[in-house]
Amino acid sequence: MIDNTEFTISKMTLEDFEEIKDVLTSQFDDFWNSEILRNELKNENSYYLVAKQGDTIVGFVGIKSVFDEADIMNIVTRKDFRNKGIGTAILSYIIDFAQLNNIKKLTLEVNENNLSAIHIYEKLGFTKIAERAKYYGGTETAIIMQQCFN
Numbered sequence: 001m002i003d004n005t006e007f008t009i010s011k012m013t014l015e016d017f018e019e020i021k022d023v024l025t026s027q028f029d030d031f032w033n034s035e036i037l038r039n040e041l042k043n044e045n046s047y048y049l050v051a052k053q054g055d056t057i058v059g060f061v062g063i064k065s066v067f068d069e070a071d072i073m074n075i076v077t078r079k080d081f082r083n084k085g086i087g088t089a090i091l092s093y094i095i096d097f098a099q100l101n102n103i104k105k106l107t108l109e110v111n112e113n114n115l116s117a118i119h120i121y122e123k124l125g126f127t128k129i130a131e132r133a134k135y136y137g138g139t140e141t142a143i144i145m146q147q148c149f150n
Helices: 014-028 034-042 086-100 115-123
Strands: 008-011 046-053 056-066 069-077 105-111 127-136 140-148
Touching: 008 086, 014 034, 014 056, 034 046, 046 086, 056 086, 069 086, 086 105, 086 115, 105 115, 105 127, 115 140
Parallel strands: 069 105
Antiparallel strands: 008 046, 046 056, 056 069, 105 140, 127 140
């Protein structure tokens, strides 16, 4: 667990999921329904972290690994807690986790218009490797980014 003066980071539990399942789309982002996230938490190849300020969940990140590669499935900060370094902290933590667990490649996708996220990913060592045209809503491009470790 990381303890910052503002928030703590630890492994996400099913109890954490129960706390946020009804507010995923309103307080975080409309990316998955709660049932998909619950299944991810139960998947033995998935690993999720949660950031909390006190008892309030303010962000989370998850990866799914296969052999020595992993995909970041999602990374999200609660809307009213954005721009406070939470996303960067949990992404840094999951990068460290990946390296400690012999992950050689960490991959993610991001909407081409999410410039703040792209900036954070580049700052933490991710590079663009591909694009998926018209991926989001049939109009916006997904940028595929990756970081390789030795």
